[in-house]
Amino acid sequence: MTARLLQGSDAVARSAIEAGCRFFAGYPMLPFTDLLESMARLMPAVDGVCMNAESEIEAVNMALGAGAAGARAATGSCGQGIALMQEAIAEAALNEVPFVVFNMARGQQDYFQATRGGGWGDYRTLCLAPKDVSEAVEHTQLLFHLADRYRAPVMMYGDYLISHTYMSVEVERRDYGPRPAKDWALDGRRGGTGRSRQIWTWAMGKANDPGPGPDRHWQRIAEKFDDMGRVESRWEAERCDDAETVVVSFGTAAAFVEQVVAELREDGLRVGAFRPVSLWPFPEAALAEACASASQVLVFEVNAGQMIDDVRLSIGRRIPVRPLGRVSIDFSGMRQGEILTVPWIRDRVRAAVKEVAVK
Amino acid sequence: MTDGGRKKVASALAPLQLSGEHHLCPGCGHPVAWRLLLEVIAELQLAGRAIGVVGHGCYTNIVQLADIDFLQCLHGRAPAVATGVKRVQPEAAVFTLQGDGDVASEGLAEVLHAAARGERITTIMLNNGVFGDTGGQMTAASVIGQRTKTSLDGRDAETHGYPVPVADLVASLAGSAYVARGSVNHAGSIAQTKRYMKRAFELAVGGVGFTFVEVLTMCPTGWFLPTADGPGYLDGTFEQTYPLGVLKDCR
Ligand SMILES: Cc1ncc(C[n+]2csc(CCOP(=O)(O)OP(=O)(O)O)c2C)c(N)n1
Ligand code: SF4
Ligand SMILES: [Mg+2]
Numbered sequence: 355m356t357a358r359l360l361q362g363s364d365a366v367a368r369s370a371i372e373a374g375c376r377f378f379a380g381y382p383m384l385p386f387t388d389l390l391e392s393m394a395r396l397m398p399a400v401d402g403v404c405m406n407a408e409s410e411i412e413a414v415n416m417a418l419g420a421g422a423a424g425a426r427a428a429t430g431s432c433g434q435g436i437a438l439m440q441e442a443i444a445e446a447a448l449n450e451v452p453f454v455v456f457n458m459a460r461g462q463q464d465y466f467q468a469t470r471g472g473g474w475g476d477y478r479t480l481c482l483a484p485k486d487v488s489e490a491v492e493h494t495q496l497l498f499h500l501a502d503r504y505r506a507p508v509m510m511y512g513d514y515l516i517s518h519t520y521m522s523v524e525v526e527r528r529d530y531g532p533r534p535a536k537d538w539a540l541d542g543r544r545g546g547t548g549r550s551r552q553i554w555t556w557a558m559g560k561a562n563d564p565g566p567g568p569d570r571h572w573q574r575i576a577e578k579f580d581d582m583g584r585v586e587s588r589w590e591a592e593r594c595d596d597a598e599t600v601v602v603s604f605g606t607a608a609a610f611v612e613q614v615v616a617e618l619r620e621d622g623l624r625v626g627a628f629r630p631v632s633l634w635p636f637p638e639a640a641l642a643e644a645c646a647s648a649s650q651v652l653v654f655e656v657n658a659g660q661m662i663d664d665v666r667l668s669i670g671r672r673i674p675v676r677p678l679g680r681v682s683i684d685f686s687g688m689r690q691g692e693i694l695t696v697p698w699i700r701d702r703v704r705a706a707v708k709e710v711a712v713k
Numbered sequence: 714m715t716d717g718g719r720k721k722v723a724s725a726l727a728p729l730q731l732s733g734e735h736h737l738c739p740g741c742g743h744p745v746a747w748r749l750l751l752e753v754i755a756e757l758q759l760a761g762r763a764i765g766v767v768g769h770g771c772y773t774n775i776v777q778l779a780d781i782d783f784l785q786c787l788h789g790r791a792p793a794v795a796t797g798v799k800r801v802q803p804e805a806a807v808f809t810l811q812g813d814g815d816v817a818s819e820g821l822a823e824v825l826h827a828a829a830r831g832e833r834i835t836t837i838m839l840n841n842g843v844f845g846d847t848g849g850q851m852t853a854a855s856v857i858g859q860r861t862k863t864s865l866d867g868r869d870a871e872t873h874g875y876p877v878p879v880a881d882l883v884a885s886l887a888g889s890a891y892v893a894r895g896s897v898n899h900a901g902s903i904a905q906t907k908r909y910m911k912r913a914f915e916l917a918v919g920g921v922g923f924t925f926v927e928v929l930t931m932c933p934t935g936w937f938l939p940t941a942d943g944p945g946y947l948d949g950t951f952e953q954t955y956p957l958g959v960l961k962d963c964r
Pocket of ligand 3: 770812813814839840841843844845852
């Protein structure tokens with residue numbers, strides 16, 4: 355397969371279809387809208403379904419139904435739309451229905467929303483934040499794999515720069531081994547045999563085959579999320595080994611930070627870049643290790659300060675953790691905001707490095 | 714059968730019903746409707762194709778007590794969930810079982826959109842005019858004059874607005890193929906309601922469109938009435954607001 359110039363949304367849609375996604379439901383909201391449009395265009399050719407749902411609440415519940423019936427299913431939105439979906443994302447986490455949520459956010463101010471959730475109960479949402487279109491293509495397939503593997507809803511944290519940027523990418527099927535059997539999915543075939551199935555957050559089971567009930571069911575799910583937390587964190591560390599200053603950033607903002615670090619290294623400054631690729635699980639141990647020789651950590655995020663909480667939890671009080679950015683900008687496509695530029699970030703990082711040197 | 718002089722009924726279980734504990738009150742109308750639903754599924758030979766999507770209410774208990782696949786979903790969202798199920802399992806007989814609180818209050822948008830889209834599913838709405846499960850508060854379907862814990866002097870249009878006739882709204886949409894309203898308080902109405910359910914399943918499974926059966930059920934607990942007064946109260950109040958019969962039949 356050869357690389358093709360594709361718009362990010364289109365590339366993600368194609369990648370989802372390569373991953374076997376055959377059900378998609380969404381409600382328009384920029385910058386997610388293009389993904390919905392791409393799905394509407396591409397699904398018919400593979401006998402898949404794309405629903406232009408009547409609300410985000412309907413969209414996510416449709417995806418939940420399709421996932422419960424065994425299909426690889428997905429939905430998506432951003433901001434307020436994701437807020438409306440949280441009830442069902444939590445429900446799916448607790449009744450163990452896999453699907454993928456493409457959160458094409460309007461910036462980075464929805465880090466808490468993505469990583470802390472807003473639904474009920476003890477649950478976590480595995481969340482990957484690609485830095486560019488080509489990584490989004492890769493993450494898309496990985497997310498379908500992880501959703502099935504853990505029987506859980508999972509999320510991509512993308513944004514305008516993922517959904518609207520054109521990039522030359524290869525969209526090909528990735529092999530994650532045999533797919534787990536969906537011996538829990540509802541197909542109706544066992545009705546009347548004494549072995550009919552049930553999907554229920556309370557896991558009460560049937561009168562002839564009682565389930566564990568909510569306490570034990572939720573306990574097991576909590577343990578499952580603990581396991582995921584241990585093994586599914588992903589990250590990238592650039593030039594951190596001898597870095598005195600490590601700059602932490604996520605998603606598309608990290609591509610700008612990468613450039614800044616490269617330029618400052620040319621000037622002889624010992625700076626490194628750390629990027630959590632998975633926002634949950636947050637790569638706590640890897641970040642602590644990457645900062646082993648550092649005397650300060652700078653957190654560049656395009657919001658008032660959200661991921662910085664996770665950075666502080668990872669680093670502790672050993673060295674100062676300081677925010678850069680501290681403003682939310684709207685990059686739904688209408689405007690880019692002021693701070694997401696290499697010079698802006700470079701000036702702030704350089705100043706912070708000098709300050710530490712003076713002390 | 715006789716056992717030590719005592720008479721035993723051979724089996725009172727409905728087809729597909731599993732015997733076990735339930736938490737329904739004496740005089741509750743829901744189990745009568747469950748029975749009709751299970752009989753219809755068995756008689757139409759849909760047991761090996763049926764997938765039920767159930768909302769939140771006293772009727773949720775059916776998920777444990779019937780031997781068919783069930784998905785217990787969020788309050789009000791069953792028609793959207795069932796849409797996802799049906800679109801990827803087109804051969805399945807997909808239905809939702811919901812209450813009036815679930816449909817008329819929390820999930821009015823979901824049921825109307827599913828109807829408008831003509832989803833090939835059946836929604837059974839058990840209407841007792843009250844949030845039974847949470848202890849007897851007013852729903853959007855409570856009738857004028859009905860006393861509930863949140864309409865202590867009776868539902869009053871001036872203060873609480875008017876009841877929502879969901880079946881009529883569904884019938885007004887082009888995507889619905891069949892809409893009927895039955896009840897379960899007398900032998901005759903029970904038999905009639907079963908015929909409604911049967912036709913509703915036949916048409917949805919046959920791919921004709923969305924079908925909807927509202928079933929008026931007794932909730933003596935939520936109506937704050939002696940158990941035996943439930944059926945009569947239903948005649949005297951609910952049926953005035955919600956007349957029984959077929960509201961729409963595509964053919
Ligand atoms: C989002 C949400 N809100 C409220 C509830 C609480 N709740 C559980 S059952 C129920 C009432 C159900 O009423 P209805 O659908 O009429 O069923 P009934 O118990 O009367 O049969 C409510 C409000 C809930 N489970 N979820
Ligand atoms: S509260 Fe009403 S609906 Fe619920 S079980 Fe009791 S009688 Fe039935
Ligand atoms: Mg009710």
